[in-house]
Each structure stands twice: as structure tokens, then as C-alpha cells.
Amino acid sequence: MRALLIQGLQMAVVLALAPLLTGCVRKVKARLTRRQGASVFQPYRDLIRLLRKEVVLADNASWLFRVVPYLVFASTWVAAALVPTFGGGLLFSWTADLIAIIALLGFGRFFLALAGMDIGTSFGGIGSSREMMIASLAEPAMLLTVFSLALVAGSTQLSTVAAMMSSPDVGLRVSLGMALVALIMVAIAENARIPVDNPATHLELTMVHEAMVLEYSGRHLAMIEFAASLKLVLYLSLIGCIFVPWGIAAPGAGLGDYLTGGVAYVAKIGVGAVLLAVFETSIAKMRVFRVPDFLGAALMLGLLGTLLLFVSRSL
Amino acid sequence: MATIDVTFFLWGVAGLLIVAVAAVALGRSAVAGNLVYPATFVLSAAMLVMLALHLMSAPGAILKTTLPIGLPWIGASFRVDALSALFLGVVNFGGAMASLYGLGYGRHEDAPQRVLPFFAAFLAGMNLVVLADDAFAFLLSWEFMSLASWALVVSHHRSEASLRAGFIYLVMASFGTLSLLLAFGLLAGPAGGYGFDTIRAMAHGPLVVAIVFVLMLLGAGSKAGLVPLHVWLPLAHPAAPSHVSALMSGVMTKVAIYGFIRVVFDLLGEPAWWSSAVLIMLGGVTATLGILHALVETDLKRMLACSTIENIGVIFVSLGLALAFRSGGMELAAALAFTAALFHILNHSVFKSLLFFGAGAVINATGERDMEKLGGLIHRIPWTSFAFLTGCVAISALPPLNGFVSEWLTFQAILQSPDLPQWGLKIIVPAIGGLLALSAALAAACFVRAFGITFLGRPRSEVAGQAQEVDRFSLTAMVVLAGLCLAAGILPGFVIDGLAPVTQAFVGGSLPSQSSLPWLTIAPIAEARSSYNGLLVFLFIAIAGWGTAFTVHNLATRRIRRSAAWDCGFPDPRPLTQYSASSFAQPVRRVFGSLVFKARETVDMPPPGDLRAARLTVEVRDLAWDWIYTPISDGIVFAAVRLNRLQFLTIRQYLGLVFLALVSLLLVLALWT
Numbered sequence: 001m002r003a004l005l006i007q008g009l010q011m012a013v014v015l016a017l018a019p020l021l022t023g024c025v026r027k028v029k030a031r032l033t034r035r036q037g038a039s040v041f042q043p044y045r046d047l048i049r050l051l052r053k054e055v056v057l058a059d060n061a062s063w064l065f066r067v068v069p070y071l072v073f074a075s076t077w078v079a080a081a082l083v084p085t086f087g088g089g090l091l092f093s094w095t096a097d098l099i100a101i102i103a104l105l106g107f108g109r110f111f112l113a114l115a116g117m118d119i120g121t122s123f124g125g126i127g128s129s130r131e132m133m134i135a136s137l138a139e140p141a142m143l144l145t146v147f148s149l150a151l152v153a154g155s156t157q158l159s160t161v162a163a164m165m166s167s168p169d170v171g172l173r174v175s176l177g178m179a180l181v182a183l184i185m186v187a188i189a190e191n192a193r194i195p196v197d198n199p200a201t202h203l204e205l206t207m208v209h210e211a212m213v214l215e216y217s218g219r220h221l222a223m224i225e226f227a228a229s230l231k232l233v234l235y236l237s238l239i240g241c242i243f244v245p246w247g248i249a250a251p252g253a254g255l256g257d258y259l260t261g262g263v264a265y266v267a268k269i270g271v272g273a274v275l276l277a278v279f280e281t282s283i284a285k286m287r288v289f290r291v292p293d294f295l296g297a298a299l300m301l302g303l304l305g306t307l308l309l310f311v312s313r314s315l
Numbered sequence: 316m317a318t319i320d321v322t323f324f325l326w327g328v329a330g331l332l333i334v335a336v337a338a339v340a341l342g343r344s345a346v347a348g349n350l351v352y353p354a355t356f357v358l359s360a361a362m363l364v365m366l367a368l369h370l371m372s373a374p375g376a377i378l379k380t381t382l383p384i385g386l387p388w389i390g391a392s393f394r395v396d397a398l399s400a401l402f403l404g405v406v407n408f409g410g411a412m413a414s415l416y417g418l419g420y421g422r423h424e425d426a427p428q429r430v431l432p433f434f435a436a437f438l439a440g441m442n443l444v445v446l447a448d449d450a451f452a453f454l455l456s457w458e459f460m461s462l463a464s465w466a467l468v469v470s471h472h473r474s475e476a477s478l479r480a481g482f483i484y485l486v487m488a489s490f491g492t493l494s495l496l497l498a499f500g501l502l503a504g505p506a507g508g509y510g511f512d513t514i515r516a517m518a519h520g521p522l523v524v525a526i527v528f529v530l531m532l533l534g535a536g537s538k539a540g541l542v543p544l545h546v547w548l549p550l551a552h553p554a555a556p557s558h559v560s561a562l563m564s565g566v567m568t569k570v571a572i573y574g575f576i577r578v579v580f581d582l583l584g585e586p587a588w589w590s591s592a593v594l595i596m597l598g599g600v601t602a603t604l605g606i607l608h609a610l611v612e613t614d615l616k617r618m619l620a621c622s623t624i625e626n627i628g629v630i631f632v633s634l635g636l637a638l639a640f641r642s643g644g645m646e647l648a649a650a651l652a653f654t655a656a657l658f659h660i661l662n663h664s665v666f667k668s669l670l671f672f673g674a675g676a677v678i679n680a681t682g683e684r685d686m687e688k689l690g691g692l693i694h695r696i697p698w699t700s701f702a703f704l705t706g707c708v709a710i711s712a713l714p715p716l717n718g719f720v721s722e723w724l725t726f727q728a729i730l731q732s733p734d735l736p737q738w739g740l741k742i743i744v745p746a747i748g749g750l751l752a753l754s755a756a757l758a759a760a761c762f763v764r765a766f767g768i769t770f771l772g773r774p775r776s777e778v779a780g781q782a783q784e785v786d787r788f789s790l791t792a793m794v795v796l797a798g799l800c801l802a803a804g805i806l807p808g809f810v811i812d813g814l815a816p817v818t819q820a821f822v823g824g825s826l827p828s829q830s831s832l833p834w835l836t837i838a839p840i841a842e843a844r845s846s847y848n849g850l851l852v853f854l855f856i857a858i859a860g861w862g863t864a865f866t867v868h869n870l871a872t873r874r875i876r877r878s879a880a881w882d883c884g885f886p887d888p889r890p891l892t893q894y895s896a897s898s899f900a901q902p903v904r905r906v907f908g909s910l911v912f913k914a915r916e917t918v919d920m921p922p923p924g925d926l927r928a929a930r931l932t933v934e935v936r937d938l939a940w941d942w943i944y945t946p947i948s949d950g951i952v953f954a955a956v957r958l959n960r961l962q963f964l965t966i967r968q969y970l971g972l973v974f975l976a977l978v979s980l981l982l983v984l985a986l987w988t
């Protein structure tokens with residue numbers, strides 16, 4: 001019962017925090033470029049406005065085009081609900097391990113890329129093609145990072161990994177450092193952030209994610225933007241619970257621990273959002289065909305970390 | 316309940332052979348088509364029922380029989396154990412589905428007399444390979460299977476491409492059979508023990524084991540499509556009619572893997588550790604190269620054939636891991652890897668058949684298999700599209716369908732490998748794990764492209780805009796297979812438990828019972844280590860997606876306005892402005908192309924004032940041809956030209972040659988001891 005409550009609370013928390021996080025990143029970026037910026041609550045207003053608008057659907061849109069926003073949203077939400085945020089002991093944490101969580105995100109991307117091709121416009125096609133190219137390098141890098149973590153913790157189960165990471169016998173390891181860097185690079189690419197992609201542009205030939213969802217409007221667009229915010233929360237929570245596991249309430253802890261966990265969680269993703277904004281402001285967007293080099297570096301780091309662990313468990 | 320005997324299955328095979336003969340007798344009459352597919356369907360289904368009865372009434376029992384045909388002193392022996400039972404299931408299920416599909420699809424065949432007899436014979440051949448229990452029966456059935464499938468490949472013999480594919484297939488198949496012949500010769504030893512029982516009981520020296528392993532890799536690997544023996548596969552599989560392509564890709568490659576497992580895991584004893592390293596490396600390279608080739612292919616059926624190569628690679632990686640774990644004495648890990656391989660064999664036979672059926676339906680509806688001329692089919696043939704989409708999600712290893720489960724099991728097996736004793740393996744396995752992850756991600760890109768270009772967007776040709784949904788039989792076959800993709804994905808525990816007897820018999824261990832775990836979760840080693848629940852993932856996505864849609868529709872708005880596409884304000888009505896299959900693959904060609912297929916893009920831009928259209932030419936090469944096959948064929952031609960002189964000698968020169976040969980042979984005999 002208690003586990004169910006925590007699970008439900010977590011699902012609500014990630015949903016409630018996701019637009020706020022996006023708003024915070026935008027606000028910090030605006031302030032860093034000496035603009036006033038919209039309120040941090042603007043994404044909520046955007047979502048509500050989009051939800052109320054009618055959908056303008058292209059004449060030749062198929063049923064797939066109308067189903068995909070909900071599929072993408074649902075799969076991202078399910079994945080985000082399985083990453084420990086403020087406390088462990090989620091009821092369904094054993095449903096999907098880290099590999100399955102990555103695959104769930106892949107499921108959402110698969111359908112989003114299909115939707116980009118449904119109308120038959122050149123923008124949709126270019127977006128889908130590039131998104132899949134980026135994913136085809138980001139996903140193996142992510143999986144190799146998971147391999148390193150799994151070898152350290154002896155498990156691919158995220159709750160076990162998080163518990164192991166907060167225990168004192170992990171210590172500083174070269175392989176974990178490489179995994180962290182690789183994971184951050186993958187997170188940047190997967191969330192369509194600068195320098196891989198630019199979430200704020202619509203009229204640039206280098207755009208990837210935004211080109212793919214160009215034909216969406218109204219509630220469909222709201223779902224897709226919500227899913228993108230959820231994905232950002234997911235990656236920040238993932239990095240938080242693996243590499244900064246302090247404050248996460250142990251399964252079966254008291255109410256006070258959960259409150260501390262909640263505060264710690266908000267602080268963690270808040271810091272993450274600020275760091276992301278600072279990073280994004282300080283770097284320029286890459287050319288599309290530099291992205292494989294960027295992700296290739298992540299892939300190599302992941303592979304190197306895994307290799308080190310295969311050679312010796314203590315590295 | 317009556318006990319099932321091997322003879323029951325042999326009667327089934329005999330029935331298939333009779334159907335084949337009858338089909339020859341019927342020739343081109345219209346009755347043939349209406350008779351052959353129902354007959355093969357009934358026979359395959361009957362064999363499946365017998366298999367089910369056998370597995371239920373006497374699980375684990377080994378059935379044997381010897382028929383007084385073939386070599387007089389040993390006869391022909393047949394046997395059904397856990398492994399043969401599994402592959403009998405694969406063969407006959409695939410056969411039943413292909414027959415069902417053929418009931419509708421086969422009506423469009425121009426020359427049914429070229430397909431029908433060989434279809435039944437092909438099914439009979441594959442069944443016999445799986446049943447055979449001595450080297451002669453095995454080789455004979457293997458060759459029978461190869462020849463029957465060759466006849467099917469050249470059934471559309473008027474096209475130049477089919478003939479070329481048939482020739483290359485024939486050469487590769489003969490080479491494969493030759494390797495198998497030598498392998499069994501070595502296994503039988505000087506005493507000539509050709510029965511599998513005798514071979515199993517014999518002790519083989521390390522050199523023999525090593526040579527037989529390599530020969531099996533050549534023989535079974537060439538049939539399965541291991542790189543670099545894969546070159547015939549993307550030519551031959553698509554050349555046959557689509558339901559036969561499904562059988563060749565989905566089932567015959569599995570029969571080849573059966574042969575490999577039978578010899579290497581069963582008859583050979585304990586191969587040295589490097590053989591598992593070879594398997595793992597070859598598998599990883601095969602997987603990556605296969606999917607990269609699939610990604611640049613624009614012919615729908617050839618793309619599917621290339622993706623078969625990828626899946627064979629994945630299976631061989633798991634088999635190599637199982638071999639390594641078994642020789643390292645890690646039974647549980649070996650069982651995990653072996654289960655992953657067998658699960659992927661089952662999965663691939665299901666979704667590859669489904670995808671080939673879908674491709675066949677597209678060809679039926681449009682007469683076109685070039686993706687660049689298709690598009691927009693989701694509006695015209697919705698049911699086929701849905702089934703094909705299911706197959707695409709499954710083969711891209713995405714949850715909650717079945718492809719993900721076997722991929723997940725493979726990754727779990729890879730994570731067990733730091734405990735292996737050999738340093739070589741410790742270095743290879745993580746790198747190959749990376750390659751597998753890469754090929755899984757590329758597979759997703761490949762099938763986004765395949766479905767997106769073929770079924771979505773606007774029709775790129777007139778025929779694509781006028782497609783008609785296929786007949787009920789073909790649809791039924793596709794829907795059944797799509798349902799199985801989902802069922803095996805959300806209830807993997809039952810499949811894993813069903814595979815337990817095979818792993819127990821071949822790697823000496825089995826995974827703990829999975830279907831009894833709460834919520835039908837699978838946790839191959841321990842729940843704290845790794846677990847996955849496809850059923851809940853499916854339910855969560857379904858409930859969350861439907862709940863969100865319901866809430867949004869009721870609380871916000873459900874209004875929709877249809878209008879022209881937005882396309883950033885510049886919509887162009889010409890379908891040619893869409894992304895094409897080659898443009899979709901361009902980033903991948905650019906990233907991997909120069910390394911893997913020497914891809915070259917040349918743009919022919921007319922000078923200003925010239926009104927000629929600009930042209931982009933894309934050249935992609937298979938390096939296996941350039942590096943291996945072209946030198947070999949050049950060498951053969953060179954030698955043939957040189958030896959040609961021997962045809963024009965005088966009688967004295969011939970006599971001299973004979974004398975020389977005699978003397979040198981006698982010398983060899985004298986010096987031998």
C-alpha cells in the first residue's frame with residue numbers, strides 16, 4: 001500500500017515538475033543573455049493554451065499521426081516513473097531495469113520519427129532521418145554506460161544500482177567518471193540540447209527534433225512538448241540518483257526522510273537545470289555531421305569504462 | 316493417450332513428398348494451387364499437433380527409429396530430442412503460416428507449376444534435416460533442402476537477376492555441403508561411425524575438434540548467412556516468391572543454426588575456448604554489417620534479407636557466449652546465453668516471416684518492391700500496414716514486443732562475462748556488446764525508414780496510390796504472427812520455461828522457472844540483479860496513453876480541423892519533394908559509409924545555362940565481394956585458362972602425362988610411411 005502510494009506520488013511529482021524544470025532552464029538562459037525572460041511558469045501556460053486549441057491536421061495524416069503523441073507521452077512517463085527521485089521502494093521498480101528504460105525511450109523515439117514521415121514533407125523526413133542517426137550513436141553509448149554501472153553494482157536494476165552507489169564501498173573509480181561524462185553527453189544529445197540540437201529554433205536547416213514535430217499543433221503538440229520536458233526530468237533524475245545519490249530515502253524510511261529526499265531531489269534537479277543552462281549559453285551549436293564525433297567520443301568513453309571493469313572490478 | 320513416435324513425423328514428411336509429386340503430376344492445372352497449399356497447411360499443422368501431444372505426454376523423452384533405406388549396414392536413423400522438437404516446431408509453424416499465406420498470395424503466381432512442387436519438397440527437406448540422426452541422412456536431407464530452395468529461387472527464371480542469384484546460391488550451397496561432408500567425415504573417423512550416437516560416444520582429438528568447428532562454421536554459417544559467407548543471401552532470399560522468402564529467411568537459416576548447434580554443442584565434445592571467441596566476434600561483425608547493408612538498401616525484400624544477416628549475427632553472439640560459459644563451468648550463465656539464442660531464433664522466425672508476408676502483400680497490391688516508388692500505403696492497405704508495423708517494432712527490439720526480450724537476455728548474458736577465466740574473452744565481449752547495442756539502434760533506424768518510406772507519406776507512384784488490401788488468407792497469417800509477437804513479448808516467462816529442457820540437455824543447466832514468479836516477471840538470475848515485466852510495461856503504456864487521451868479529449872478539447880500540410884509555409888504538392896529512402900539513409904551512409912561500404916556520392920551538376928537536371932549517383936559496395944569473392948573467381952578463371960592447354964595435346968603427350976602421374980603417385984605411396 002505504502003509502496004503504491006510512493007509510486008503514485010512519484011508519477012505525480014515528475015509530471016508536475018517537468019514543465020517547471022523546462023521553465024527554469026529557459027529563465028536562466030535568458031538571464032545569462034541579459035534578457036528578462038518569461039516566468040518559470042510559462043511552460044504550464046503554454047501547455048494549457050495548446051491543450052485548449054483545436055488541432056489543425058494535414059489532409060493526408062493517418063491514424064498513426066494522431067496516436068503517436070499519446071504513445072510518446074505514455075512511454076516517457078512510464079520510464080520517468082521508474083527512476084527513483086526522492087525515495088526508493090517504488091512499487092514497480094522491478095518492472096523494467098535500466099536497459100528496459102532506455103528501450104522505452106527508444107520506443108517513443110521510434111514512433112515520433114514515424115510521425116515525422118507521416119505527412120510526407122521534406123522537413124519531417126530530414127528531422128526523422130537525423131534523429132535516428134543521432135539515436136543510433138547515442139543509444140549504444142548509453143547502453144555501454146549502463147554496462148559499466150551494472151558491473152560496479154552487480155545489477156541492472158536501477159534501485160539496486162542507486163542503493164549501491166550511496167553505500168560507502170563504491171569510492172572513486174575511473175570507470176564511473178567515464179560513465180558520468182558519457183551519460184552527460186548522451187543526455188545532451190537525447191534531449192536535443194545545444195550543441196547537438198537547438199530546442200529554441202524553428203527556422204534553421206540544422207534543426208532535428210523541431211523539424212520532426214513541425215506538423216503538430218494543439219493538444220498533440222502539447223503532449224509532445226510535455227514528453228520532451230519529462231525526458232529532461234528523467235535524465236536529470238537518472239544522473240542524480242546514480243552519481244549524487246545522497247538524500248534519497250531508503251525503502252521503508254519514515255516520513256521525515258521522504259521529505260528530506262524531496263527537498264534534496266528538487267535541489268539536485270535545480271542545480272542540474274542551472275548547469276545545463278550555463279553550458280548551453282557558453283557553447284555554440286555544432287554542424288550536424290560533427291555530432292557523430294561528439295557521440296563517438298561518448299561511445300568510446302563508455303566502452304573504455306566497461307573494458308576497465310572487465311579487466312578489474314576495482315577500477 | 317497414444318504415445319507419439321518418430322514414424323508419425325516421418326509419415327508427415329512422406330505426405331509432403333507425396334504432395335510434391337502430385338503437384339508435378341497436376342502441372343499447370345488450376346486445381347494444383349487449390350490443392351497444394353491446403354495440403355501442406357494441414358500436414359504442417361498435424362505435425363505441430365503431434366509435437367504438442369509428444370511434449371505433453373512424454374516431456375523429455377527421446378524418440379528414435381531406423382528405417383531400412385539408405386546405406387545397407389546402418390539404414391537411416393531419425394530421432395527427436397528436445398532440440399529437434401524445438402526446431403520441428405519452428406519449421407512446421409513457419410510452414411503452416413507460409414501455406415496459409417500462400418493460399419491467397421499463390422493465386423497471383425504466373426507459373427505455379429514452378430513453385431508448388433518445390434514448396435512442399437522444401438518443407439519436407441527442412442523437416443528431415445531436423446529429424447536426421449546419422450551423417451548420411453543429415454547430409455542427404457540438407458542437400459535436398461538446398462536444391463528445393465534453389466529451384467524456388469529460380470522459379471521466376473526469366474529475370475536476369477533471379478538467374479544470377481540462383482547461380483551464386485548454388486555455388487555457395489555446394490561449398491557449404493562440401494564443408495559439412497568433410498566435417499562429418501572427420502567426425503566419423505577411420506572406423507566410419509556415421510550414426511550420431513557413435514560420433515557422440517567417440518573421443519575426438521583437439522585438432523579434429525578444431526577443424527570440424529571451422530568446417531561447421533563454413534558449412535552451416537554459409538547457409539545461415541555469417542559474414543563473409545553472406546553474399547548470396549540478399550540476392551537469393553528476395554528472388555523467390557514472398558512466402559518462400561519468408562521460409563528461407565525465417566526458417567531455413569534456423570535449420571542451418573540447428574545443424575551448427577547439433578554438431579558443435581552436441582557431437583563435438585568440448586571445443587577449445589578460442590572457438591567461442593571466434594563465434595562471438597563473427598557474430599558481432601555479422602550483426603553490424605548486416606544492418607548497415609539493410610539501411611542503405613532500397614529494395615524492400617532485399618532490405619529484409621540483409622536484416623536477416625543482422626539477426627543471425629545476434630544469435631551467433633549468444634551461442635558463442637553459451638559455449639564460453641559452458642567451457643568455463645558457469646552453467647547458469649550458459650543457460651542464460653543459450654536461452655537468449657533460442658528465444659531469438661523463435662522471435663526471428665516469427666517476425667521475419669511476418670515482414671516478408673507484409674512485403675509480399677505490398678508487391679501484390681502495387682507490383683512494386685522499390686521503396687522509392689511506394690508511400691502512403693497506410694491509407695490504402697490499413698491491415699497490412701498495422702501488421703507490418705508490429706513486425707517493425709518487434710524486430711527493432713523495442714518493448715513490449717518479443718524482439719526486446721531476447722535482446723535483453725543477450726545483454727544480461729554479456730554482463731555475466733567478466734567472470735570468464737580467459738583474458739581474450741574479457742576484452743572481446745564488452746566490445747562486441749557495444750557492437751550489438753549499435754546494431755540494435757541501427758535496426759530501429761532501418762525499420763523507421765522501411766515503414767516510413769513504404770507506408771507513410773504520400774504515394775510516390777501511381778500504382779502506390781491505387782493499392783488494394785490483400786485477401787483474407789494472407790491477412791490471417793499476418794495477424795496471427797503479429798499476435799504472437801505481442802504474446803511472446805508480454806508473456807516471455809512461458810517461452811523461457813519451454814526452452815528449459817533444451818538448455819538443460821545442451822549446456823548442462825537451465826534458468827529457474829519463470830512463469831511461477833509473481834506478476835509473470837522474468838528474472839533470469841535473481842530479481843535484485845535484473846528483472847523485466849513485459850506485461851506490466853504493455854499495460855502501463857496502454858493505460859497511461861489511453862487515460863491521457865481520454866482526459867485531454869474530455870477536459871480540454873477534441874476538435875480537429877483538416878487542412879493542407881504546413882511544411883514551414885512552403886508545401887509542395889509533388890510527391891518527389893518528400894524524403895526518399897536514399898535520402899533517409901544519407902546520414903548513416905556518411906557516418907559509416909566510407910568505412911564499411913566505400914560509399915561514394917557523386918553530384919553531376921550541369922553548368923549555368925544548361926537545362927539538364929542535376930543527378931546524384933550513390934555507389935555502395937559490399938567489400939566481401941571486392942576482397943574475397945572477386946579474387947577467388949579471378950583466380951579460377953586464370954587457372955582455367957592455363958589448364959585449357961591440356962585439352963589440345965597429342966596422344967604421346969597424354970601418355971607421358973599418365974606415366975608421370977603414375978610414377979609420382981607410386982613415389983608418394985613409397986615415401987608415405
